[in-house]
Amino acid sequence: MTKVILFVLFQFFAFLSFAQPNLVPYVHPLIGTEKMGHTFPGATVPFGAVQLSPDSDTLSYEFNGKYNGDVYRYCAGYKYEDKTIVGFSHTHFSGTGHSDLGDFLIMPTQGALQLNPGVASNPKSGYRSAFSHANEVAEAGYYKVKLDDHNILAELTASNRVGFHQYTFPKSDQSHVILDLMHGIYNYDDKVVWTYVRVVNDTLITGYRQTNGWARTRTVYFALSFSKPFKAYGQQSQDKPQVYKGFWRKFDQTRNFPEIAGKRIRMYFDFATQEGEKIKLKMAISPVSQENALANMQTEVPHWNFEQVKTQAQTAWNRELSKIQIDASEPDKVNFYTSLYHTFVNPTTYMDVNGQYKGLDQNVHQANGFTNYTTFSLWDTYRALHPFFNLIQPARNNDMVQSMLTHYDQSPLKMLPIWSHYANDNWCMSGYHSVSVLADAIIKGVFKGDAQKALNACIATSNHRDYEGIGEYIDKGYIAATSNSTSVSNTLEYAYDDWCIAQLAKKLNRQDVYEMYQKRAQNWQNVYDKSIGFMRPRLADGTFKSEFDVHSTHGQGFIEGNSWNFSFFVPQDPATLVQYMGGPKKFATRLDTLFAMNLPDMFFAETEDITREGIIGGYIHGNEPAHHVAYLYNWTGQPWKTQERIRMILKMQYKPTPDGLGGNDDCGQMSAWYLFSSMGFYPVVPGSEEYSLGSPSVKNAQIKLENGQTFIVEAINQSDQNVYVQKVLLNGQPLAKPTITHSDILKGGKLTFYMSAKPMKK
Amino acid sequence: MTKVILFVLFQFFAFLSFAQPNLVPYVHPLIGTEKMGHTFPGATVPFGAVQLSPDSDTLSYEFNGKYNGDVYRYCAGYKYEDKTIVGFSHTHFSGTGHSDLGDFLIMPTQGALQLNPGVASNPKSGYRSAFSHANEVAEAGYYKVKLDDHNILAELTASNRVGFHQYTFPKSDQSHVILDLMHGIYNYDDKVVWTYVRVVNDTLITGYRQTNGWARTRTVYFALSFSKPFKAYGQQSQDKPQVYKGFWRKFDQTRNFPEIAGKRIRMYFDFATQEGEKIKLKMAISPVSQENALANMQTEVPHWNFEQVKTQAQTAWNRELSKIQIDASEPDKVNFYTSLYHTFVNPTTYMDVNGQYKGLDQNVHQANGFTNYTTFSLWDTYRALHPFFNLIQPARNNDMVQSMLTHYDQSPLKMLPIWSHYANDNWCMSGYHSVSVLADAIIKGVFKGDAQKALNACIATSNHRDYEGIGEYIDKGYIAATSNSTSVSNTLEYAYDDWCIAQLAKKLNRQDVYEMYQKRAQNWQNVYDKSIGFMRPRLADGTFKSEFDVHSTHGQGFIEGNSWNFSFFVPQDPATLVQYMGGPKKFATRLDTLFAMNLPDMFFAETEDITREGIIGGYIHGNEPAHHVAYLYNWTGQPWKTQERIRMILKMQYKPTPDGLGGNDDCGQMSAWYLFSSMGFYPVVPGSEEYSLGSPSVKNAQIKLENGQTFIVEAINQSDQNVYVQKVLLNGQPLAKPTITHSDILKGGKLTFYMSAKPMKK
Structure with a gap:
């Protein structure tokens, strides 16, 4: 009885929270999944441990034994350009420039059993399936796709530590669920160190997998529950035969075995399904133990109500997204809330419901x-x-x-x-x-x-x-x-x-x-x-290296950037840098040159992480080292150029389309740049309380702070043309310089920008 | 102050317990290390988790990729026949017929660093060392050997979960301790699944190793402490290079690294030593975690007093050995107490000091x-x-x-x-x-x-x-x-x-x-x-298989035995078997034939686990199925033949020499046969309270029971010739038949055998 009341109360409060504007529709998780964004389209909750998402391919099937581009290309497991889906795995990075994870791939299939993934050029060669973006829906906390080759509708949602799958099958005596424990992202031959699986009963299996990938020593435990008992199950091991085969001699290790262990295991579970029958799966993960994985499942999702988990996930998202409520154009709202979504994907929860986690010392x-x-x-x-x-x-x-x-x-x-x-x-x-x-x-x-x-x-x-x-x-x-x-x-x-x-x-x-x-x-x-007025490699004897190219990003002494960009990297003391570079005027001219220069094609071929669209002139937004640079005009007495550049970058580097991100989102850094800049201020130098002002692109933003205060950014006369700031008032008082402080914001209040099409060159 | 008092009290009680006869000198752990016994000579405590023992060789260095004899030959890691020692590892089976374990090999060396074990035919090709049995001492809980190639004296002792090493070095600037994490028993190429090592400080390292051997999924954690800080350390990995080398790029992974992980790791620790300087090592193991291993060490051996640990180990042994005090010839006492020692080696403790252990479900x-x-x-x-x-x-x-x-x-x-x-x-x-x-x-x-x-x-x-x-x-x-x-x-x-x-x-x-x-x-x-009067393979239609050889142990439907031996395997109902086989007289004649027959050489070539000495006629004592057979004369009215055979088996199958065991000791089964039989009774059918009487070889045995009672076996007129029993009295009352019960013993009392050189054929 108490439970029912609590549930009703919960629904009531869930409704109350939806009395807030529903911002979930503005989140388009497909943004950044094409080209270089490296985001994933699947289901996760804010800062959740599980990221349940389709993998359209990974390194596993094409690896040639060397470090190659696919380590990079499939950082998120999914590329919008691809035509097939291999399956749905439970852990994904968002926007990184190196890959790992991809644990515990699940794929529903139908027809003759296939236990290898097949190749993209011929999806019927394996369990993978062709799909179409027309049949794909990606929302915050929810993902849906039709798997054409199997005539199966796949739906995914998640709680913090549990991935929830709902598969709608056609009528078939040969319906299957594949659990590919060889699959992974950044999956070279020896990545899977060991796998253990235990079939507890006909609806529950538990186990773990240890991998040696980007993380050198990593074990993920799991508990996988099926809503319907499987008729039969089996596996196909790719392992070399063991020397001792006691187990194999006594038991059939390919069908209906009680447990299995090895390095290369692919399992299947057989069902007979009616037309439209839904089979649901819950996969809970843990960094500590099978028991903890099971406890995570039982605590977070003790039922089979897919809609309830989806609603809870989206309610959680809306609660987080509502922390900033903006007035802006519809495309800008999509950019804004998708950015907000991407900033709330990482870092990820790394502990079980009982508070246990595996430490860096490999202890619990x-x-x-x-x-x-x-x-x-x-x-x-x-x-x-x-x-x-x-x-x-x-x-x-x-x-x-x-x-x-x-x-x-x-x-x-x-x-x-x-x-x-x-x-x-x-x-x-x-x-x-x-x-x-x-x-x-x-x-x-x-x-x-x-x-x-x-x-x-x-x-x-x-x-x-x-x-x-x-x-x-x-x-x-x-x-x-x-x-x-x-x-x-x-x-x-x-x-x-x-x-x-x-x-x-x-x-x-x-x-x-x-x-x-x-x-x-x-x-x-x-x-x-x-x-020469540039940062430059120096030798041990104090002299500067003679051969030196200020444009090249390779072999010049810089990482993911060239001297042109990195020479501006003194966020802790722009004023002195300005002096070093010849004073405000010369400095501003250099910034102008940066944004206007033409880089040779050679540059793009050599540079990681960015598309041609990730660069404006010589300014590289797709990588991070120059993220503060557009704000440096504020130190030259020409803040209108900061305003102009910021609005240009917001426009050019963030689009509400799958290929909308010009570079890796990098666990939310690109998105956080967008969020600050679109609200008109940016932390040029973290470690100080100061924000440098730019040009907001929103008309209005209400920031609801955890201390209960609200800070409002308002842009009077806002338009795409009115990128320049005429004046700025903080709580009605004009600002003497283009900065505000963190304390100013915490107090609550209002920052009012008066926008204009003309720069204020005073 | 309290600690000191407790310690004094402890020493006092230790002294008291030594007021019992010191039986440790009768234990010769080298018995069974030659030929087929498969016992190990190193240090362990009763039922201890650690068995710290020299490995003279293992499969690792000669494996040809197939199941081969060495899996079997080096079950205990040490063969008395060998001339070199590879090092000292911490886990060993005692007397098994299949191999595994051999965790965490330690080897002290001196001179130029060598990180491969080398081969027995040329010990200088690696870190192994030649040794001589003249410089070897093996006692219960203590082992000592001179490592000739390094001029190092190695001494080993152990607590339940901690192996304690004491190495006496010569003066050298190039003294080393090798920790070979590739080493193992039953060590084929892929046995080591993963190894992790963390250098906590310059005297402590912790880690774990996961193996896929006879145990399919097995992880042992360790903590290794050095009595003296190492000057430097390093490793040589045999691993394939990883695809991602972030760690390797940033840190030297061959010298003084903070941690290392991989499949094939051999570490070394460097010291400068003075002449006669002792370096001590404590290696604690755990089935659960590095932390537990450390807690095991800190709880069991929180000091560096080698002698104290040795004394405690030998005190523990004497406490167990004293449970039976016998009067017998000196060689018989060696056989008896070494058998008692071997029965108390396995099963082994499998939990940490805090009670945690890894279960069969791979959960803690x-x-x-x-x-x-x-x-x-x-x-x-x-x-x-x-x-x-x-x-x-x-x-x-x-x-x-x-x-x-x-x-x-x-x-x-x-x-x-x-x-x-x-x-x-x-x-x-x-x-x-x-x-x-x-x-x-x-x-x-x-x-x-x-x-x-x-x-x-x-x-x-x-x-x-x-x-x-x-x-x-x-x-x-x-x-x-x-x-x-x-x-x-x-x-x-x-x-x-x-x-x-x-x-x-x-x-x-x-x-x-x-x-x-x-x-x-x-x-x-x-x-x-x-x-035909034999157990025989039967087909599904009820007919018996036509081709059939009652002597062969292969392909005849029996495991580790032939029909001749297995046809007597009805311990639950010898009386009916006797009837089936034609009555008491014919049955006794069959037993006579068994003990007298001549088996062809072919038989030995085909039969596992036993030497020619492990067989008497066609009676195979080196394997277990016939262990009750000599007692079956008691069901034929000819108990004197049981008496005669038992004394013969005791004499022929157990000798106080390294090659003294005619077959695998099999975790103490062979030894337990000896102990029962030498005291004159044996459990022909476990599951019943009844013991069948044979012929004791001791003069007197006092069994101190846990219930406080003492049961005494006395053999009047005992001698090597007087193998026949004239009469038996239980507490002075003659026995009607050649049996006593478990309850009889529990009550305490005396069983008196009157021995004679003549059989009592009445």
Whole structure:
């Protein structure tokens, strides 16, 4: 009885929350699935552990034994360009530039059993199916597609840790569900280290899989429940025969076996189905154990009501999306809420309902008083995503910082994460940008934990002499070109990170630390060649490297960028950089040149992660290092150029179409850039309270803060032509300079932009 | 202060316990290490989880990709015949007929670093070392050997879960400790599935290794502590390069790395040593986690006192050995106490100090109120080892039965163990002899748990129709020769096991079950061919197979035995068998023939597990099926022949030399036969309270029972010639027939044999 009442109450509150505007229709998960966006179209809840999504292909079927482009191409498992779907797997990155995951592929089929995926050019060669975008629906928390070759309608939804499948079959005595445990993303021959499956009864199986991929040592446990008992089941192992075959001698290991273990296992489950019969599956995952996976399922989805799970997922999405309510054009609303959706996909929950998770030390830990998260793409996300969370998701960002500190505690190196997922650091990209995230969260008052401990973790990480030239950087003030292939960008990024540590130390009254790191923060000057006015690789003897190309992104001492872009990377001190580069006027002219230059085709062939559309002139928006650059006009006395460029980038780099993202979304960093910029302000230098103003593209945005305040951005006379800002009032008072602070926003109030078609060149 | 007092008290009690006779010197662990015994010479405590022992070679270095003899030859990792030692690993079977384990090989070396083991024919080709038996000492709980090639003295001891190494080095700047994580017993190319190692600090490393061997899915976690910080460390991976090398790019993974993961890892640790400097290592293992391994170490051996651990190990051994105190010749005492030692090596503790263990379902479980054991070689050990435990180790056997029932609970098949180790069943050998162990323990009042549940587990196991012909056996009363290659021995063993279930059901007042299984227990009659008087393969149509050889052990329908031996396998009803075979006189003549026949050389070439010395005439003592046969003369009215044969077998099959065992010790079964028989009684039919009397070889044996009683066996006029029993008195009363019961013994008292050189043919 109590249960019924609670359920009714729940429905009532769910209704209440829908009394808010329904923003879910503005989310188009297919945006970014074509070309370079690397987003996935499937079902997930905000920051959910499960991302249940179609894989249109992966590396598994074409791998030639070498690192090749497909590692990159199928980062999200799905490409809008593809004509077939292999199946639906439960873990996906959103927008990354390297691949992994793709755990536990499920595919419903019908007709003669096929246990290999087949090839895209001939889908009938395997269990995969042709499909059409006309029969595909992708919503926040829901995905639907017709599998043409099997005449099966597939629908997917999810709770945090459970993927919920609903398959509508035709009448058939040969209906099957395939569970391909060899499938994975970034799936070279030896990725699957070991797989164990236990058939508990005719509707439940549990097991685990250990992989050696981008994450070197990763185990995911599962529990898979069927709404209808399977008639029979079996497997086809691709394993080499074992030396000892006791098990095989005593039991049939291909049909109706009680358990199976090996490296290369594909299972099937047989059903007879009536026309239109729905078979539902729940797949729960856990980083800890089969038991925890089962408990996750029983806690989150103890029933078979697909619609209820879908409604809960979409209610959860709407609750998050409603934190910002905007008035804008319909296409802009799609861009905005899809961006908001993409920022709330990662980082992902990484603990079971009982709070257990696998730590970086490969031990099981208990998260006490916080939600443990993983999937930290920090080189990307320190810039705008975590600052965005500090504004919109401070409670979660507090937990994310806590998660990073537990990572530090469990690290055998005693280092904060670089790029971490699933109890592993893959060490991707450069810098030690965790320190930026920690500093920003502490300086903005978001982190409620032990700030001194956080500072100590920053100090330890930044003094890890063995790591990527840090020792030389400390000794010399820069990394020599002969020591490291990305010596210049490393030096620049360390210098910025050190500035963050200095600000944090200042906040925490650690004067000695502040002074030391403030000094280290100047190290950018050591790789600036005044003679040419560019950042440039320097040799150990102090001279600059002679052969040098300011346009090329390869072999010039930079990572994912060229000197043209990276020379602007001094977010901690644009004013001094402006002076170094000849003063405001010359600096502005350089920015003009950047946005206007013509790069040779050769450049695109050599550059990762971006399409031609990801570049405006020489400004590379598809990669991150220049994300603050358009705001630098604000330091030259020509803010109208910032306004103009921002509106241009918003327009050109974000479109409400599958190919709408010009580069990898990078776990939400691209989207967070959009969200800030479309509301008229941007954190040029995370680690400070200051936002630099640009030109909002929305007419109105209401930001509902966790502290109960509302901050409103209003753009008077807004239009596509009126990209220039005439004046800005904060709570009715004109601003003296084009900045506001985090504290200004937290107080609530209104920021009013007066827009015009003419630049205010005063 | 309290600690000191406790320690003094402990030493005092340790002294008190040594006030018992010191029996440790009678244990010669080298017995059985030559030829077929398959025992290991290293250090372990009674029923300990760690068996720290030298490996003289294993399959790893010579494997040719096929199941070959070395899987068998190196079951215990060490062969007395070998001239070199590869190193010291921490897990070993004792006396098995198949191999596995060999986890975590440690080898101290000196001079130029070598990271491959090299070959026996040229030990200097690797880290292995030549050694001499003259420099080798093997005691219960202690092992010592001089490693000639490195001039290092190696000493080993152990607690339950910790292997303790003490290495005395010469002066050298190039002293090393090798940790070979590729090494294993039964080590074919793909056995090591995954290895993870974490260097916590310069004296501690932790990690785990997952293997796919005889146990299909097995993970052992470890914590390894060094008494002295290593100067440097490194590894040489034999792995294929990974596709993604982020880690390798950022860190040197060959020297002083923080962690490493892969399939093929060999590590080294460097030291500078003074002349005679001792470096000590503690290696703790766990089936659950690195943390548990560390807790096991910290709980069991929180210090570096090698002598203390050795003393504790030997005190523990003496406590167990003292449960039976005998008067016998010195060689007989060596045989007796070494047998007692070998019976107390397996089964092994399989849980951590906190009670956690990995279950058959691959989940972590908590052992509540019992010690969880593994290593159940039940086809062997149901015969005499578990009955021996019911007498000498009832508390432990109660826990072993509990462990078997938890195995049943965790089994996806709902079957009791067949041959289980480390959360796996390897399904080795035939029958479902767990039921015999359960019935014997319950009927003898040893098992304190839920007896009805145990009976239900027996019933479920025996009705698993898919398993090894059980369905056909139930339907037809026998297994057809065409269905199963060991159809006759399976039928015979099932019939005996069914009799056990019937006895258990009777005890528990389950009349219907009793009747059903009493009927099944007669099924041996269905494979007895009266026309030839032998057990014989039968076809599905009821006729007997025409081509048939009663001497051959291959392809005749029997496992590890021929029809000659297996035709006597009706332990549940010798009286009826005697009638079937023509009455007492003819039956006795057949037994005479068995012991006197000459088997062709061909027989030995074809037969596993035994040497020529393991056979007396056609009686095969080196394998188990005939272990009760010498006692069957007691059913023919010619008990003096039992007496004569038993004394002959005791003499011929057990010698106090490395080659002293004529067949595999089989986890203590061979030894348990010796112990019973040397005390004059034997459990011909486990599941009954009855022991059949033979001829004791001891002069006197005092059995100190757990209930506080003492039962004494006394042999008046004992000598090597006086093998015949003139009369037997139980507490002064003559026995009417050559049997005593378990209850007789439990009451305490004295069994007096009057020995003579002449048979009592009355």
